[in-house]
Amino acid sequence: MENLIVIVLRSLAVYFFMLLAIRLTGKKELSQLNTSDVVLILLISNAVQNAMVGPDTSLLGGLVAAAVLFLMNFLLKNFLFKHEKWRNLFNQKPEILIHHGKLDFTTLSRLKITNEELQEAMREHGVAHYRDVRLAMLEIDGNISIITNEDGMRQTIFKRKHPHKHLDVN
Incomplete structure (x- = not known):
């Protein structure tokens, strides 16, 4: 159980790092990726995998990490929907x-x-x-x-x- 809590915390840390990195590099539209962007995303996903699950390469460890990422994304979207000041920090303006x-x-x-x-x-x-x-x-x-x-x-x-x-x- 302790190992799963570590995976949750690591996954949250990686999630927020990626949000910050994408925001700071000015990448507004992930649906509009060019070739170098796709390569970067693939390499980053490979690089941060171990940071999230550590030595636990089990199915359960991977599912926990994925579930944390989906849940955090869902919660963040709901939070940003309700809080305009924070939404303006994360989203750029037209x-x-x-x-x-x-x-x-x-x-x-x-x-x-x-x-x-x-x-x-x-x-x-x-x-x-x-x-x-x-x-x-x-x-x-x-x-x-x-x-x-x-x-x-x-x-x-x-x-x-x-x-x-x-x-x-x-």
């Missing part, structure tokens, strides 16, 4: 990229969004010119949302680095 056809070059530069990436997001949603964009935003999940100047207020979303997985909302 950022305006284009407003009434005018690009915010300072924000684009700070977020390292290239002209090509922004144009790709626009093309994905049938928008040819910046002047046709009423609002383009980088959402907190890393997607680029676009609202056009069309009368129908067509809103589209572009998932960064995964251009074929997008959602059109008419």
Whole structure:
């Protein structure tokens, strides 16, 4: 039983370290991973496995570590939902990229969004010119949302680095 408590504590320590590391490195969107990000995640998971379970490589030890991670994630999401101040610390804010056809070059530069990436997001949603964009935003999940100047207020979303997985909302 004492060994399982150690696994719980180790798993919690690794969980909070990973949250902090992801937040400090500015990785906002884990669903938008490039090749180097996937390699990094795989290597980190391998590196921290022993830190969580220690010498206990049993099925029970692995299940306890996984259960702690799932439970902690569930509890953290509920906590952040109820506490805006903490939510703002963990989550970044949406950022305006284009407003009434005018690009915010300072924000684009700070977020390292290239002209090509922004144009790709626009093309994905049938928008040819910046002047046709009423609002383009980088959402907190890393997607680029676009609202056009069309009368129908067509809103589209572009998932960064995964251009074929997008959602059109008419």
